[in-house]
Structures are given as structure tokens and as C-alpha cells.
Amino acid sequence: xxxxxxxxxxxxxxxxxxxLRVLGLGFLALLLVAPLVIIFFETFKDGIxxxxxxxxxxxxxxALKLSLLMVVIAVPLNTIFGVACALLLVRHxxxxxALIDSVxxxxxxLSPIVIGLALYLLYSTNDGWFGPTxxxxxxxxxxxxxxxxxxxxxxxxxxxxxxxxxxxxxxxxEQEQAASTLGANGWQTFWRITLPAIRWGVxxxxxxxxxxxxxxxxxxxxxxxxxxxxxxxxxLFVSKEFERFxxxxxxxxxxxxxxLALMTLLAMNLLKRKxxx
Amino acid sequence: MEANPAALPxxxxxxxxIRLPGVGxxxxxxxxxxxxxxxxxxPLAALVDKSLSSGLDNFWTQVSSPQAVRSLKLTLVASLIVxxxxxxxxxxxxxxxxxxxxxxxxAVNAIIDLPFALPTIVASLTLLALYGNESPFGIDIAFTRxxxxxxxxxxxxxxxxxxxxxxxxxxxxxxxxxxxxxxxxGFTIFRRIIFPNLLPGLAAGVALAFARALGEFGSxxxxxxxxxxxxxxxxxxxxxxxxxxETGAAAVSMVLLLASLLCLAAISLIQRWGSRHERSTSDxxxxxxxxxxSGGGV
Amino acid sequence: xxxxxxxANKSFGDFQALDDVSIEVPDGSLTALxxxxxxxxxxLLRAIAGLETLDGGRVVIDDEDVSKKxxxxxxxxxxxxxxxxxxxxxxxxxxxxGLKIRKWDKAxxxxxxxxxxxxxxxxxxxxxxxxxxxxxxxxxxxxxxxxAVEPQVLLLDEPFGALxxxxxxxxxxxxRHLHDEMHVTTIFVTHDQEEAMDVADxxxxxxxxxxxxxxxxxxxxxxxxNEFVMSFVGEVNRLGxxxxxxxxxxxxxxxDDRTKEGLVQRIVTLGFEVRVELVLSDGTEVWAQLTRAExxxxxxxxxQIAYLRPIQAKSFNGSSPSASQGASTPPGSQDDGEAxxxxxV
Numbered sequence: 001x002x003x004x005x006x007x008x009x010x011x012x013x014x015x016x017x018x019x020l021r022v023l024g025l026g027f028l029a030l031l032l033v034a035p036l037v038i039i040f041f042e043t044f045k046d047g048i049x050x051x052x053x054x055x056x057x058x059x060x061x062x063a064l065k066l067s068l069l070m071v072v073i074a075v076p077l078n079t080i081f082g083v084a085c086a087l088l089l090v091r092h093x094x095x096x097x098a099l100i101d102s103v104x105x106x107x108x109x110l111s112p113i114v115i116g117l118a119l120y121l122l123y124s125t126n127d128g129w130f131g132p133t134x135x136x137x138x139x140x141x142x143x144x145x146x147x148x149x150x151x152x153x154x155x156x157x158x159x160x161x162x163x164x165x166x167x168x169x170x171x172x173x174e175q176e177q178a179a180s181t182l183g184a185n186g187w188q189t190f191w192r193i194t195l196p197a198i199r200w201g202v203x204x205x206x207x208x209x210x211x212x213x214x215x216x217x218x219x220x221x222x223x224x225x226x227x228x229x230x231x232x233x234x235x236l237f238v239s240k241e242f243e244r245f246x247x248x249x250x251x252x253x254x255x256x257x258x259x260l261a262l263m264t265l266l267a268m269n270l271l272k273r274k275x276x277x
Numbered sequence: 278m279e280a281n282p283a284a285l286p287x288x289x290x291x292x293x294x295i296r297l298p299g300v301g302x303x304x305x306x307x308x309x310x311x312x313x314x315x316x317x318x319x320p321l322a323a324l325v326d327k328s329l330s331s332g333l334d335n336f337w338t339q340v341s342s343p344q345a346v347r348s349l350k351l352t353l354v355a356s357l358i359v360x361x362x363x364x365x366x367x368x369x370x371x372x373x374x375x376x377x378x379x380x381x382x383x384a385v386n387a388i389i390d391l392p393f394a395l396p397t398i399v400a401s402l403t404l405l406a407l408y409g410n411e412s413p414f415g416i417d418i419a420f421t422r423x424x425x426x427x428x429x430x431x432x433x434x435x436x437x438x439x440x441x442x443x444x445x446x447x448x449x450x451x452x453x454x455x456x457x458x459x460x461x462x463g464f465t466i467f468r469r470i471i472f473p474n475l476l477p478g479l480a481a482g483v484a485l486a487f488a489r490a491l492g493e494f495g496s497x498x499x500x501x502x503x504x505x506x507x508x509x510x511x512x513x514x515x516x517x518x519x520x521x522x523e524t525g526a527a528a529v530s531m532v533l534l535l536a537s538l539l540c541l542a543a544i545s546l547i548q549r550w551g552s553r554h555e556r557s558t559s560d561x562x563x564x565x566x567x568x569x570x571s572g573g574g575v
Numbered sequence: 576x577x578x579x580x581x582x583a584n585k586s587f588g589d590f591q592a593l594d595d596v597s598i599e600v601p602d603g604s605l606t607a608l609x610x611x612x613x614x615x616x617x618x619l620l621r622a623i624a625g626l627e628t629l630d631g632g633r634v635v636i637d638d639e640d641v642s643k644k645x646x647x648x649x650x651x652x653x654x655x656x657x658x659x660x661x662x663x664x665x666x667x668x669x670x671x672x673g674l675k676i677r678k679w680d681k682a683x684x685x686x687x688x689x690x691x692x693x694x695x696x697x698x699x700x701x702x703x704x705x706x707x708x709x710x711x712x713x714x715x716x717x718x719x720x721x722x723a724v725e726p727q728v729l730l731l732d733e734p735f736g737a738l739x740x741x742x743x744x745x746x747x748x749x750x751r752h753l754h755d756e757m758h759v760t761t762i763f764v765t766h767d768q769e770e771a772m773d774v775a776d777x778x779x780x781x782x783x784x785x786x787x788x789x790x791x792x793x794x795x796x797x798x799x800x801n802e803f804v805m806s807f808v809g810e811v812n813r814l815g816x817x818x819x820x821x822x823x824x825x826x827x828x829x830x831d832d833r834t835k836e837g838l839v840q841r842i843v844t845l846g847f848e849v850r851v852e853l854v855l856s857d858g859t860e861v862w863a864q865l866t867r868a869e870x871x872x873x874x875x876x877x878x879q880i881a882y883l884r885p886i887q888a889k890s891f892n893g894s895s896p897s898a899s900q901g902a903s904t905p906p907g908s909q910d911d912g913e914a915x916x917x918x919x920v
Contacts, residue, residue: 016463021379024369031431032391035403038413042406085309094306102541103313106321108485109537111492113511114530117518118320121327121527129323154316174659177626178717180646181653182673182724192672196663208393215396218494218511222518235396235495242402242499254399261394268394269387 039258043251051252054241059228060253063237067214069145070233074152074213079206082160083198089161090168104158112218115154119223123147143225148233151219156212160205167201167275168194200275207271211264215257324534328527339528344505348513349532351422355509356490359429360437360483367437368479374438375445389439392432397495400431404500424501425509432496433486440482444475477551481544488540492533576637576727576760577602578623583632585618592618594784596632600777603758605751607775609768609807615784616764620730623762624651637727652721652759656733658713660705666692666716667701673724691719694753711742718750722757731763735770747774768808772796780804801891812861817888824863825884826851826873834882837861839875851875853883 043051054060085104089097107115123141125131134141141147175197179189195202217235224231226240234253241249329336339345373379374386392400404427406412409419418424448471456466494511501507503516510533517526578600585593593615600606608616621627623634625646633642641649661669667688668675674684692698695715705713714734721729734750735743751774754761765771771778772792780787780795780803788800792808799805805818812819814835827834837853840860844850849870852862863883865873875881 017377020369020373021377024366024373025385027366028370028385028388031427031434032388034407035395035400035431036391038403038406039399042403081309081312084305088305088309092305096306096310100309100313103317105541106317106537109488109492109541111494111511111514111530111533111537113494113514114324114492114533114537115320117514117526117530118324120518121523122320122323124523129319129326150316150320154320157316174655174657175661177646178653178655178659178661178720179672180626181624181649181651182720183647183650183676184672185647188676193661211394215394215399217396217398218515222515235398238396238398238402239499250402254402257396257399261391261396261399264394265387265390268390269383 036258036262039251039255042247043255045251046248050248051255054246054249055252055256057249059232060237060249062229063232063234063253064256066145066148066232067234070148070152070216070220071210071213073149074156075206075209078153078156078209079160079202081157082205082209083164083195083202085161086164086168086198087194090165091173104161107155107157112155112216113222116151116219116222119147119151119154119219123150142223143227143231145231147223148220148231151223152213152216155216155219156209159208159212160202163201163205163208164198167198171197200271204268204271204275207264207267211261214260321534324527324530327523328531330527331524335524336528336531339522339525340532342525344508344513345510345525345529347505348508348510349529351425351506351508352491352510355422355425355429356487358426359433359490360487362426362430363433363437363486364479364483367434367482368441368475371438371441371445375442389435392435397432397493398499400496401428401499404428404431404496409500419500420502420504420507422501422507425497425507428496428500429490429493432493433490436486436489437479437482440478440485441475444478445471448474477547480547480551484540484544484547488537491536491540578637578728578760578762579635580619580623581633581635583619583622583634584630585615585622585627586630591784593622593629593632596781596784596786598779598786598789600760600762602637602760604776605754605761605763605774606777606779607771608762608764608779608781609766609771610781610787611766611807613783614781616766616779616781617732618784619781620732620762620764623728624653624730625649626653650724650727652724652726652729654714654717654721654729654731654734656736658705658710658717658737660713660717662705664704665701666697666703666705666708669705669716670720670723672720677724687723688719691723694722695719709742710738711746714738714746718753722759726759729759729761731761733764733766736765743770750774772808778808780807782807799889805889810862810864814855814859814861814885814888816890817885818890819861819885819888821850821862821864823886823888824861825886826863826865826869826875827882827884828873830882831884834884837881837883839877839879839881842870842875842877844870851881853881855883 055064085100088094089101120128120142122128123131123134125135125142131141139146141150171194175193176189179193184192215235216233217239220233221236221239224233224236226232226236228237228240232240234257238250238253238257241247241253370389374382374389404424405419407414408416408424408427410417418427452470453466456470461469492511493509494515497509498512501509503512508516510529514526514529514533517523517529578598580596580598583593583596585591596615596619598606598619608619610616618627622629623636625641625644629642633640635641636649636651661672664672670691671684671688674687679687688701689698692701695718697712697715697719700708700712705716708716714737718731718734731750735746738746747770750763763775772795776791777789778792778795779789782803787807788795788804790798795804795808799808802811802818805811810821812821812824830836835855837855839851839853841852842849843852844867847867849865849867850862851865851870852860854860861883873881
């Protein structure tokens with residue numbers, strides 16, 4: 001492998017190869033690596049106690065729990081949707097497929113603030129389309145968990161679909177046909193043949209969805225009002241602590257999130273290798 | 278070339294006789310459509326409605342207010358600068374990952390995705406620590422327009438790298454070898470053989486990065502702040518919401534929404550232009566998510 | 576478990592894959608569907624399995640009209656060209672899949688799976704994954720998997736198409752032996768006429784969605800119904816309206832009223848047979864198949880003039896494929912009768 005990739009006719013000179021490396025890797029170091037490193041330093045700058053206190057404060061713990069709650073609700077919902085949608089797009093020709101495909105790409109291109117505002121306007125109890133009706137039924141959407149869940153689902157919608165579609169296309173329909181000839185009905189085929197075949201693609205999508213939900217800031221901030229101890233997820237907590245000039249809290253929570261991000265990267269890498277296997 | 282972004286090769290078309298759990302039936306389709314409507318379409322419709330609710334004149338007034346315009350200009354210019362820079366560096370990095378070997382390459386390949394995994398607000402905080410007034414490097418660019426550019430650079434870096442990488446991996450080496458045997462220099466080979474083949478993917482990655490940059494919020498918020506000069510559109514919109522000007526917020530949001538739609542449309546067109554690669558917008562997006570690139574040259 | 580298809584019609588968009596196709600497959604026989612790409616043979620096979628639904632016509636298995644039955648209820652074993660192995664399951668799990676679906680108990684599954692693995696000579700590999708097997712092994716596993724549930728009918732879609740030539744030959748012989756032991760009504764699809772003739776009791780030659788001719792290998796070779804069948808099952812020279820097989824082309828050194836003059840262009844020795852390529856005075860290119868002994872006797876050289884005398888020729892009335900009867904006539908004779916006449920030298 002290495003001899004083949006080194007056999008590049010473009011950057012064949014040592015000088016050009018090294019200048020490329022310095023340029024590219026230097027850019028990365030300044031932009032990506034340095035931030036990671038600094039989080040550690042800033043967090044423990046005054047010792048371990050201050051950040052620990054901040055994280056374990058009632059607001060901090062609540063923020064952590066709320067973030068995890070978002071994940072526990074939004075990720076399964078988007079996973080089920082993602083697999084169903086992928087099946088629809090790949091295995092069934094339908095005129096609506098092109099439209100569905102485009103709508104699924106929207107969360108990638110939309111500003112989270114725009115997303116948050118859209119939800120805010122829809123569920124506003126003053127004059128939103130759904131707001132007043134739901135309020136009468138006693139259901140609070142804005143400034144409460146349901147709204148945050150909706151925002152989390154919106155922003156993380158595409159990942160499972162996008163990761164499952166290529167895998168579904170790749171495995172083709174022959175295994176499913178074979179299962180059919182052996183007597184398996186639709187559900188049996190799906191559970192025993194299709195799902196196991198696409199599991200790593202789905203898992204990868206789930207990891208990406210989780211990371212997105214954990215890290216979501218803009219949309220949730222508008223929808224939830226960032227009420228400490230009630231509607232504040234961990235990223236919102238970071239922002240609030242920073243505004244209060246409480247650096248240990250801000251950095252401590254950031255460290256937690258950064259560690260989760262690194263774990264995400266690790267999971268992504270491992271899953272990629274599983275898929276290639 | 279099919280216009281349908283979900284286009285498949287014929288062999289993957291459904292065969293009669295296989296009924297996977299009712300997804301193709303009314304119930305399955307209904308579920309998918311309902312979910313998408315409830316989560317995405319109806320809220321966006323409410324947004325469009327609100328932005329026009331006080332009439333077209335008011336819409337225009339809101340959008341053309343001095344601060345709105347200033348923020349839109351900043352957002353636009355910063356995004357353009359950022360994608361240009363990232364196009365350059367992103368291509369170099371993708372090149373290094375595919376065609377070069379060095380220790381720690383796998384780690385580098387993994388870390389490219391950091392902006393995807395790291396919450397934007399955390400990015401903002403750390404950029405502030407690195408390049409703000411307590412900067413270990415002595416660089417203080419916090420609360421400046423440069424800060425906006427740097428923050429956007431951070432979040433959009435993976436898009437170009439991941440768009441170019443698979444194309445580089447797939448590229449037929451023999452074309453380059455033929456060119457070399459005909460006497461072409463390294464740079465010529467890049468300019469005439471490699472780059473034209475990368476262009477569609479690069480353009481699509483740029484379009485996606487641009488869309489992302491336009492709407493970015495978290496990473497810019499703390500690092501660049503919300504000063505009149507350094508306020509990007511998303512920050513402006515939020516400030517309008519906080520001061521109760523929902524119509525104004527909705528109006529400027531419409532502008533961003535339209536820009537996003539244009540970017541997606543542009544990606545679609547780019548795919549058709551570079552259609553011999555047989556990729557759809559969704560593939561571009563999937564690649565941006567680091568789908569099946571292991572960074573190894575063959 | 577005889578199979579018959581009556582008046583099958585199937586189109587994909589504008590493309591007519593099956594055009595009023597009817598075939599009879601006797602119980603316990605091994606039938607080959609033979610034809611070029613796009614002839615409809617795979618579509619027909621898949622229609623029998625229920626993997627395609629017909630636009631018109633019906634499929635009858637063992638006197639029962641199964642046209643409306645879904646695949647999983649038809650009890651047909653199907654083997655795919657690219658194996659369709661369940662990649663995430665071991666060989667054991669693959670072969671036992673149909674039995675698991677039918678809720679057999681573990682001990683019975685184990686017995687049956689091992690019995691079949693022995694039959695296909697894959698025992699010892701039960702714990703492997705398909706990716707760890709060779710192409711030939713994967714196909715044998717696919718066969719075992721299909722046979723595990725004791726299907727009424729076994730259908731194979733170009734089963735050896737993805738394998739190397741040597742493996743293909745070995746497996747084809749092996750399939751024949753397997754069939755002789757198990758007597759399951761079997762239909763297989765191939766574009767390789769040698770394979771079909773080697774293995775099958777009955778061949779169905781298809782072209783453009785229609786059946787050209789049905790019969791044994793001998794019948795098709797000796798009495799082809801039309802030009803298509805004749806040229807598909809063997810090599811053919813065309814002399815005007817007559818079709819002559821290269822080995823029916825006698826090469827002599829003296830002219831007479833039944834010979835045609837030709838210039839020897841090329842002599843190629845391929846193993847035991849010799850191929851002599853000639854061009855006739857009217858420009859037609861033909862080739863004759865000789866033995867080495869004949870070549871030596873004639874002392875032919877490239878560039879030499881020689882004379883060709885067809886021993887046996889066939890001509891077909893009109894150009895509509897399925898309608899005409901094959902007729903053998905000695906060339907040069909004035910009567911073009913329907914009767915079969917083998918020429919005497």
C-alpha cells in the first residue's frame with residue numbers, strides 16, 4: 001500500500017512534499033488541534049475543584065441530564081424514521097422520493113437559528129398555528145422539553161437516512177430475494193437479512209445523530225429560552241456560565257462535551273473499519 | 278443522467294414478490310411524509326407565513342434595516358472568504374491524506390471530523406481562549422471580523438476535505454502515469470489531469486460549506502460576539518427574537534432560508550454537470566459526513 | 576412435480592421480455608433455458624419462482640396454478656448467479672435458514688444441515704463465513720441452502736456464470752450427478768450452449784422473449800427449427816440459403832459439380848482439431864473443420880485453391896423463426912423438399 005500511494009507523480013519532489021505537509025498539517029494544528037489542547041489547560045488552570053464543583057452543581061447536573069434526555073428521545077425516533085425512509089427511497093420507486101430526498105437534505109443547509117425560529121413561531125402560544133390549541137390541552141412546547149426535543153429531531157434528522165441509503169443500495173436485493181424463496185415473509189426478511197446487513201451503516205448514522213443532538217446549540221437556545229435548571233442543556237449551560245463570567249463552569253462543561261466529541265470520533269473510526277471489513 | 282437525486286442503477290430497482298415491511302405501501306409512505314411534515318415542513322411554512330404576515334412592504338423594511346443589511350453583508354463576505362480558504366487548504370489536506378504517508382496519518386484523518394462532533398459553542402469558547410486576550414500565542418482577534426472568519430473556518434473545514442477525498446481515492450492513476458510518460462511535470466499533471474476531475478466534488482463541497490457558513494451561530498457567538506460590526510445574520514436574528522421583533526427575525530430568516538435552498542439547488546446542478554461521477558446531492562452530503570473514506574491511497 | 580408455463584407475457588416498460596411463452600418441464604427432469612442476453616430466459620425462470628409477476632399467462636407447478644402465489648409459498652429452491660449468500664451468517668446458518676423459518680427444532684436442523692453439507696462436500700466448513708469461501712464453494716453452499724427445505728422444484732439462474740472456466744466445468748458435472756441422485760425437477764438458465772448440452776435432458780432455446788425450439792441436445796443439433804437455433808447450438812457456415820456445419824464441410828482437391836471453389840486463407844491447429852478458413856469466389860468466408868490426419872493427407876497450404884463439398888446442409892423456409900421446419904438437403908440438388916435427406920457422397 002505505502003509504496004503505491006507514495007508513487008505520486010505530482011508531489012514527487014521532497015521539497016514539494018514537505019511544503020505541502022507543513023501547509024496542510026500546520027493549518028490543521030492551528031485550527032483543530034490547538035482548541036482541543038487548550039480546553040484541558042483552561043479547565044484545570046486553577047485545579048480540579050472549581051470545574052468539578054460547577055459540573056456537579058444542581059444546574060450543571062440538570063444540564064447534563066437534560067442533554068442525555070434529548071439523546072434518549074431524539075436518537076431512537078430518528079433512527080426508526082431513518083431506516084424506514086431509506087427503505088422507501090432505495091427499495092420502492094415512488095414519485096415523491098425526489099422531494100423527500102430534498103427535504104431530508106434541508107437540515108444540513110439551514111441555520112440552526114432559522115430552525116429554532118421556525119419552531120418558535122409554530123408553537124408560540126400567542127399566534128402560532130399550533131401553539132394556542134396545544135396550550136389549551138395543557139401541553140407546553142416552547143420553553144419546555146417537548147420543544148427542545150422537536151428542535152433536536154429537526155437538526156439531526158438526515159444522518160441515519162444518509163448513512164443507510166448507500167449501504168442498502170450496495171447490498172442489493174438478491175439476499176432478500178433468496179430469503180423469500182426460502183420461505184421468509186416480509187418482516188422475517190427485514191429482521192434477519194436486511195437489518196443485519198445494514199447494521200454498521202445504521203450504527204454510524206446513530207453515532208452522528210447522537211453527536212449532533214448533544215452539541216446542538218442555536219435551535220435549542222431559541223426554543224427553550226435557556227432557563228437554568230429547567231430547559232438548559234449542556235451546551236446552553238456552557239454559554240450561560242460564560243455569560244456569568246463563571247469560567248470553571250463554562251470550561252468544565254466544555255471539557256465534558258469535548259470528551260464526548262472525542263468518543264464520537266473514536267466510534268466513527270471504529271465503525272468505518274467495521275464497514276470496510 | 279437521472280434528475281432524481283435518489284436515482285439508482287436499475288439492478289437495485291424493486292422486484293415484484295418481495296414485500297419488505299409495508300414501507301412501500303400507503304402506511305409506510307404516510308408515516309415518512311407525516312414525520313417530515315411535522316418536523317420540518319410545517320415549521321418552515323410557519324416561518325414563511327410569519328415573515329410575510331405584515332405584508333411585503335414590511336418584509337422589505339425589516340430586511341433592509343441598517344443592521345440587518347450589515348449583518349447580511351458580513352455573513353456573505355465572511356462565508357465567501359472562508360470557503361475560498363477552505364477550498365485551498367481542504368484540497369491540500371485531502372491530498373495529504375490520500376497520496377501521502379506519514380506517521381499519525383490515521384489520527385489526522387480522524388480529527389478532521391472534530392468540527393462535526395464538537396458542539397459549536399465549545400468551539401467558540403476555545404477559539405476565544407486561543408486567540409483572545411489571554412491567548413498563549415499573543416494573538417488577540419476576539420470580537421473582530423477576523424474572529425468571524427476563523428470561527429467559520431473551523432466549522433466548515435471537514436466539508437471540502439471529505440468532498441475531495443473520495444474523488445482522489447477513486448481517481449484513475451493511470452491517467453497521471455500516461456501524462457507523466459508524455460513528459461508532463463507534476464504541476465501540469467495536477468492542473469490538467471487531477472484538478473478538472475476534482476472540480477465537481479470540490480464545487481459541491483464548497484456549496485455545502487457555504488450554506489453551513491451562512492447559518493453558523495454557536496461558534497461565532499462567543500468568539501466574535503454580537504457587536505454591530507461583528508454580528509452575523511444568525512446572531513442578529515436571535516437578537517430580534519429577544520427584543521420581540523418576531524416579524525423582523527422571520528424576514529431575515531427567510532433570506533437565509535432562500536440562500537440555503539439556492540445552495541442545495543446549486544449542488545444539484547453541479548452533480549448534473551459532473552454527472553459522470555454518478556453522484557447525487559445526497560452522496561455529497563454523505564461524503565461530507567465522512568462516510569466511506571479511510572484516507573488510504575491505493 | 577412437473578412445471579408448465581402457459582402463454583406467459585411480461586414487459587418492462589417498452590421492453591417485451593416474454594412474448595407468449597409456453598414450456599413444459601417433465602417431472603424429475605433437468606431442463607436448460609438457453610439463449611443470449613435479453614432472450615427472456617432469466618425472466619421466465621424468475622416468473623416461475625414468483626420473483627417476477629407475469630402480465631399475462633400462468634405458471635402451473637404440479638398441476639396447481641401458482642401464478643398468484645407469492646414466492647415464499649411456492650416452495651421453489653432458487654440459486655442465484657452471484658450466490659446471494661447471507662454474508663453476516665455462517666455457512667451453517669445460511670444452509671439452515673429456511674429450516675429456522677419453518678421452526679424446525681435445533682437437533683433436526685443440525686442433522687439436515689450436516690447431511691446437506693456432506694452432499695455438497697462442504698462439511699468441515701460449517702463455521703466459516705461466505706467471504707472465506709471460494710466462488711465454487713459459495714455456489715455449492717447456495718445449492719445446499721436451496722435444497723435444505725426440500726423444494727418441489729430447483730431453479731438455477733446462470734449458476735456458474737461467475738466462476739472460472741475449470742470450476743464451471745467441474746460444477747456442471749457435479750450438478751448432473753446431484754440431479755441423478757435427487758431427482759428434483761430442475762430448471763437452469765445459461766447462455767453457454769456447451770453447458771446446456773452437457774447437463775440437460777431437455778433444452779429450451781429462447782430468443783427475443785420467445786421460445787425458438789424445445790428438445791434434447793441431439794434433436795436441436797441435428798434438426799434445428801431455424802437459423803437462430805442452428806447457429807446458437809453450434810458453429811455454422813452460410814452458403815446462400817443453406818447452412819452447413821464446419822465438420823460437414825468436406826475439403827477436396829478436385830472440383831466436381833457439387834463443389835465450390837475456395838482460397839485457403841488460414842490454417843489453424845487447435846489441439847486435436849484443425850480449422851481451415853477459406854474465402855469463396857463470391858467473397859463468402861467459410862471455415863471447415865478437419866482432423867489432423869485429413870490435413871496431412873490433403874497437404875493443404877495457405878494460399879492454395881481447394882474445393883468444398885458440403886456433406887449435409889440445412890435450409891429454412893422463409894425468415895420467421897418459430898414457424899419453419901428444418902430441412903436438410905444436399906446442396907446443388909434442385910428439389911428443396913421438406914423431407915429430410917442425408918446426402919450420400
